[in-house]
Amino acid sequence: MLASFLDPIETALFRRYGMRGSFVSSPYMTSTRERAKGATLITRWDAEFLRERDSARVIASDLAWAIASIAAVWLYMAFNTRSLFIATCGMFEILVSFPIALLIYRFIFRIPYVGNIQALSIFICLGIGADDVFVYFDAFRQSATEAEVGDALFDRLMYSTDRASKAIFVTSFTTTGAFLATAWSPITPLAAFGIVSATMIAVLFVVNVLLFPAALVLFARYFENMTWRQFLPASKEINESEIVESKELGRVERFFHGPFYQTLRRPFVRFVTIGAFTAMFIVAARFCVRLETPSKIERWYSSKHLVQQFSDRDQTAFLRSDDDLVVAVDVFWGLLGVDMSSVSQWDLASRGRLQLDESFDVSAEVSQVHILNSCLTLRHASCSSRGCRDGRLTRDVDCFMEAFRDYVGEENFPVPRDSFLDELWEFRSSSVGSRYAHQIGFRPNKNSGEPELFFVKVSTKSTLMHQAPASVSRGVHDEFEGLIRNLNEVAPDGVKSGSQTAYVAWTWMRMQETLVDNTFQGISICFCMAFVVLCISTGNVLVASICSVSVAGVVVSVLGIGVYRVMHWSLGIRETIAAVILIGLSVDYGVHLGNAYVEAPAAMKSRGDRTQYALATMGVSIVASAVTTVISGSILWLCTLQFFAKFAFLITTTIASSLVWALVFISLLLITLGPEGEDWKLKTICGWIGERACIMLEKLKNSRLEESSRTRGSRK
Template sequence: MFLSAILIQTGYDLIPIDFAGIPLNILEDRAFLRVKAWMNRGEDGTVLSNGADVGGERSSVADSLQIFYQADNVFTQEHLQTISDFETKILSVANFGKYCKADSRSPTNNCSKPLSILRFFDGTFGPTFNDPTFSDIVGKLSAAQNSPKLNEVLQFYLGKEAVINSTTATAKSSITRSMIQFGYPLAGYDEQTGDVDEQQKKVQTFLVENVRDLLIDANENGLSGLTVTYTSGQLFSYLIQSQVIKDLMLAAGSFLFIFIFMLIQTQSLFITSCAVGGILISFLGTNLVYRIILDYQYFGIFHVLSIFIVLGIGADDVFVFNDTWRATAHEKHERLDERLSSCYRRASKAMLITSLTTTIAFIANAFNPMLAISSFGIFSGILVMVNYLSAITFFPCVVIIYHLYFENWTWPCFRCCKKKVEPTNLTDAEKFDGHRKNLIVRFFRGPYYYFVVHKVARWVLLVLSLGLIVFFVYMATTIGPQEEQIQFLKDSNNFQKATNLNLQGFRPSSDDNVIKVYIVWGLKHQDLSACHKTDSKCKGKTVWDDGFDLNPKPAQMSLLQLCKRIEDMTDEENGDLKIRRNSITGKLEVKCFLDRINDFLINEGNDTSLYSPTVDLSLPTSETKMATFMGAHPELYNMSAVSPNFYRYFETGMSYWLNNGYSGVTSYDFREYNKLIGVVNDTFDTQLISNSSVWTFGTRLRYAAITVNTTLQAGKLGFEKGLVTVEAWEKFVNDEVAKLPPSLSGGFQCTPDRGNTWHWLKVQKSLVFSAIQGIIIGIALALPILTIATQNFILGSLATLTIMCVTVTVVGIIPLAGWKLGVLESLNLSLVVGLAVDYVVHLAEGYHISKHTDRRGRLRDMLENVGISVLSGACTTLGASLFMLMAEILFFMQFGIFMFCTIGFSLIYSLVFFTVMLGICGPQNQTGSITPLITWVKNKLTGRNKYDVDCDVCEGHGFRAPVKNGE
């Protein structure tokens, strides 16, 4: 603790908290590395631009605020006016103009209008759609529906059951939505040295301070008959970070419950205070190992669970040692150190077995490729062992101090109530008449013991236990994979409602949350070799494909043909690729910049005021074509300054198209394609447009992408079906790229939008595999550890069988609760073995150390000596987990349910199934003992044979040959 305080004072980031995201990434996955390359293109300092001021103030979307309005019919005059008034109120908040996304068509950076159904009534789409009083709702919406271009836009605002029919004068929808966008860079931002994360924090601060209260009020109280739900990436991030802290405060309730329960059990404020303090200090000690020695730089939302885990496990160790210490009072010991030694040997061994098995179960997660899970497993595993070390070093000192100085001490005001004890010379063991004073101990050694060994009751208990196991085995076979995206909040939470509405509430539209496949050229997989092993935010290094070039004619024509090939696919060819067909045009939705360039250049060549009728400027470009083009625009191109070896003709035509002829008016194509292509200055060919200090021509095309919309919705695709589509796309793109010229041979496909869906599918599969792997590793290692610890194969096997029963029961709870196997469930399952092992191990150890040789005598000793510790440990963990059920973050609540069920069924199976099995077939005498095997192995290693005898003074060997007659 002292070291921690010093490090914190020196500014060391001792607990690198990051609750903003969960790093569930497989770093070696090609889908991850490809998207990483796309998302961070240009981060290496390469200036990527298309001539126009693409990095202007508030030019990129930093956040989008979506507001959902619901009623029986939102398309009424009253409701539309209410929506208009509410949006106006948001647009009028302080400093909105500093943070809104700028309208790229506005020369003065005016705020872009919200995307809203209101745009069909305010003249945005022309005078036909100018109805500020909403007097002709049916007419305006019907006109939009009948317009091919506007109909596609309109679909975004219509609920699934919406009806717009001019014949019946109907305009009805139970839901609509608006989207208000906020932008960065903000004023004064340096694109080369600025921190985008810092920019987003400023946007988040603005939203929290100026907009959030308006949204909360509308959500809680409604708006004139409208139900309001909202969502925003920055507001969601703010909620999660603040909610984690609030839910973490529930640990205070768990702490208080454990403190009170421990106080009742130990009947000592001194022992309880020291024990709980030791548990909390073990958390700090663990963090020092985790952060400083192992150099982990991530402490996330999953790590918070370790607080609840250590409270339960730490209390269990305290009860084991304290109850063992009390039990030694019933034995004859000549001296205090002899009594402590007896207690220490038994308790430390029992705690070691449980701590070791629990640690192994947690550490098994270290092999998980995802940082959030592997780091949590390592942290929790270390925590369990640090707590064990504290329990065997610090707590014995506490017990001895209490025994010597406080055991007979009473609060002054209660001393008059304390019964006087007559002086006696009896030892601690002789003060008792053979019966324990503790009610629970008497119950376990008496009524419960006779019940579980009763010739009828035991078989009834066994049949009931087996029936319960069979039921949960069946339920476990019905478990299915989670197809939806990870859910952080309960269904009743505003943000979760908004997520569900986005996925399920609206008609298909061009702005749907569909998976978009990018086919990319110019980039290679991101280089992460310089990143710290635990730095989830490291962007890595961009690796460019220097061979990428679209100037060769075969390259242009091949890429055009590829676009055409995708657009003209038959339904059979499109089967596994799932490309979406436009509901209006009927064509497959492909966004190919070469198609647009080709159309633009053809139209340019048809301008008879600039070119002769025989001029052909269509792709592929050539020196002759582009020389004619450039010569027709002397105001832009100084042909006398163009080198005879000029090469970048394709890029010259591309830049003219993208920048709308350098007119200063942003075109639709610029907004649609600017992010899909990037250029960099060429050493030899790049020049400024005449009389311009901004625009250039002759740049080098650095990267380019074409995009394809699929029918698949992000967040609603499971890995079993999804990975089939991934492999279909991988095969298709690889096959097509193999046919392209060498300058296009480096193309690949990826899905950078919507959280990298292709990668997320592989993460889902990995999570399921890791959960199964963790269970198998935990159980596989439990058997040899328990067998060696109890030195009996039968006892170890029965204990392992019990752990397996607990595990399959918890797995069966998932479908029983209506859940599927997703991120949260997989993580919880990886912890089941670690949490399930404690109680059966304590009981097995109690059976093993019994001085009796028959199974009934051993069983009774086990229940008498260990039963109270098992019950106490279970009660504290069950009580602690109950507080987690009140958490707002779904994972915390779900973990509380998992923890409660795991501990509850561990207690049931341990005290019922395992105990009954011991009463029926528990090992007697030396049956199942591995002691002879251990002895044989030891003798083989030391060279001792069967004729040697023990010897205390034989040069450290401990044995010698027998003495012969006459020697």
């Protein structure tokens, strides 16, 4: 009925203002200004049904940009690898991983929840999947220049698989772990996003390891001697020249091997740049400390969208009174809360089971007086929290018991127990008491069917402003909790279960606190896990420590400088996700460089030679991976939903920061402090620890023997 009533109205409005949508745009993004020349009238409208339908329309249009992202990544893969075959195989691996991961998520993990935020997994995994392809293909391409690798296809394939699969496994493992850290979040969309993303990355690794070696075999046999622009065999002369060029470094490898490395190795450049990175780390860390949770709910649309215009201007300008600016707090008796034990985290429609206080009884005279005194206490309660104004906890109290006392007369209050419920029912049904009907809860008795009282409440207006940050709201919440606790301590039997709630205000406060907890919990888990994995992967504690410092630098740079200083954002849902993604994405580049440094040929003894080798072999893969992730994430700028559009900034800045910290900072520290020979190797450290442990055990054994000898001597 509602749909049939609003559909022609919406159609008429679209026609009246010339509002048209497209495959990637909502009609509500069109201006509703009068089309007459010089007109200044702007019409806005809002309806729940139209808002929900346009939300579905916007989500569909934003997800359509994923097609553009896939096409852009495929084109860049073809450009970078110079092979349409490799690019197509790589994109096939990425795309086939999405449905497999979703099937695992739905039928193995048995999670029914699907939300908008999970669409971000597609854009992120496009970049990560392309990174796997580049690492594998670059290893195969560089195998032709390695002296210890034979010319046989089998030898080249074994070299590529050995080098690439290890790097891909480590990066996939750390990134999967980073996303799984969000799976512990009590916030359902955040947990679902982490599980889906982690599953996709794990599946990507398995699919890549299983399929890409076969793709390389087909490429080497049928496509390696073809141009990348067309599937036509090249002439014999071109084949020979290409074979000669394949024995040399490519342009990007030559850049990292020559000019880039030669610049970094200069002492002045090294110490000045390391000092600059250190200063930036300190400044960014100080900005990170200032990050606070959002003071209001995040915007879903841009300011051009009609729904957002209505929300931003019309409600603020015309529909809100002074009372609407403060948080309403209700105090209940008779309700113990909501039992959520049987509610699944993934079932957002379930609200749990309301728990009633079986001992609740307000009919006693002392209980009536207690409720009345509680109203007086609430009205005159003081507050020392910075969230309260004028030192008061409440600005207004709406108390049914005061009105009930006036209704029956002060001389007749409190009402005798036997007649209290009848008098209260009559008061609730009267013209005076009907406005308090929501404060007096009657329900039919299960046995007799007669109305019985199961809760009462008192409504207050606190002095806390709406949309205050959690750090402010928490103090006011605790003041209310303390006041209710004191009232319950002196309450008579039957009304000892007083409780308070501010509904959305307290829920939003807890949501903000959970976001902060998740951020630091996720960062701590991911950082520790990344360090352990780096130690195991590189086999060198010093290299792992250098890469870990780089990861920390990326985190503070993006959150402190990018989020706090440049964009002036708060620590909301997208920033919480970004904090975890930061570690997952930034650790990849450090792993590539660290492994290449450690696995440099034995003939390369010095720090400089090893760093130069790492840059030449892995620099091209790192840059290609960064470009594809930026291309994939940048498509999000075009989305209508602000959540997606703003996430584009977080992805691009994360990748840019990771690229700089990895290629410059890690390289500088490896040139300056990198391990040489057996220094800082895990097996060396473990051997030293084992040797020291044996020495200590030997000393302990000798001391016990000496003590035993002295004991026997004293007995003799």
